[in-house]
Amino acid sequence: MKVLRISKEIEVLMGSIGAFQSLFMSTYLFFHRKRNIQNILLSLFFLLITLRIVKSLLWVYLDLVPDWFLNLGFAAHTASGPILLLYFLHYIHPRPWNPIHFLHFVPALLLLLFLFNINESNFWYRGGYSALLYQQLIYTLIAIGLFVHVLFKKNTSGMDVKDRWWLFLLLAGAGSIQIAYFSNYILGLTPYLAGPVIYAVFIYVIALFGLLNKKVLFKEAFSSRYNNIKIGDAEFNTSKIQIAALMQNEKPYLDPAFSLDKLSRSVTLPSYLASHIINKGFNTNFSDFINSYRIEEAKLKLMSPQYDRIKISEIAYECGFNSLSSFNKAFKKHVGRTPSEFKKSI
Structure with missing residues (x-):
């Protein structure tokens, strides 16, 4: 009892x-x-x-x-x-x-x-x-x-x-x-x-x-600033594919000065429309969108034997980051570990 x-x-x-x-x-x-x-x-x-x-x-x-x-x-x-x-x-x-x-x-x-x-x-x-x-x-x-x-x-x-x-x-x-x-x-x-x-x-x-x-x-909710943008599904999907192809083939994100304006000119879209496609099509903002590609590039270099003796700071700069601190912050945000921890786990 x-x-x-x-x-x-x-x-x-x-x-x-x-x-x-x-x-x-x-x-x-x-x-x-x-x-x-x-x-x-x-x-x-x-x-x-x-x-x-x-x-x-x-x-x-x-x-x-x-x-x-x-x-x-x-x-x-x-x-x-x-x-x-x-x-x-x-x-x-x-x-x-x-x-x-x-x-x-x-x-x-x-x-x-x-x-x-x-x-x-x-x-x-x-x-x-x-x-x-x-x-x-x-x-x-x-x-x-x-x-x-x-x-x-x-x-x-x-x-x-x-x-x-x-x-x-x-x-x-x-x-x-x-x-x-x-x-x-x-x-x-x-x-x-x-x-x-x-x-x-x-x-x-x-x-x-x-x-x-x-x-x-308090994740950012849906923004009404894109409500008035009129773009057909076919045009939207074509532009989305075009942006993804640009990122994968030309790797413009390796340039630390790469910006939304530069991306817009590369795919011949107005900046507001390119921003809309990234936000809605890739479910992220421009900064996180670019950094996600930079982080994937950095992960490949950290796993490569050719970069075993290369400092992490040099890898950060090669991947488009303009400071080691911004690289560490972005890397941990996307991967859940610091670059050093990631390299040790390989």
């Missing part, structure tokens, strides 16, 4: 800590001055998870919890999967909000509509809860697929190592609670509160990583 009591105390403590930290992140993101569509989505996700965890704790440890509050927790659970997937989509490819996205939340809205009419006996234990769990599993698997695509896709220069770690931590935290609930009810493999307990660990790691790397929390 003593072990069981300690176990319950740990469940309540861990679940409460996770809910509190999740609520803190939700509030912090929503009221931050740099709030954008991505932050709003993530803020709502943390709020929905908070409601789901509180519902679970109350249902287990209180005898009388109103049906409407249980339904509110289930509605929050239903909306959590779609909102996380939409956050991933907006984080990886910043874009304006599309009203069609609201269709993802129709099931949650229907639950809110019948908040005071349904209960465990007439809905949840008659297939409603199973449907919710399968729905969340599908959204989780789609998010995993999207993350794997980003992880292994080459030339996603708008995404650096910290971005990938950030998405991984979010996916691991959210996936743990979704899969744990599924495993409990559908498979009968885990305790009911396993999800909130595991999530409590992840949410602190997520919060620490995000607060220490605020760039991932």
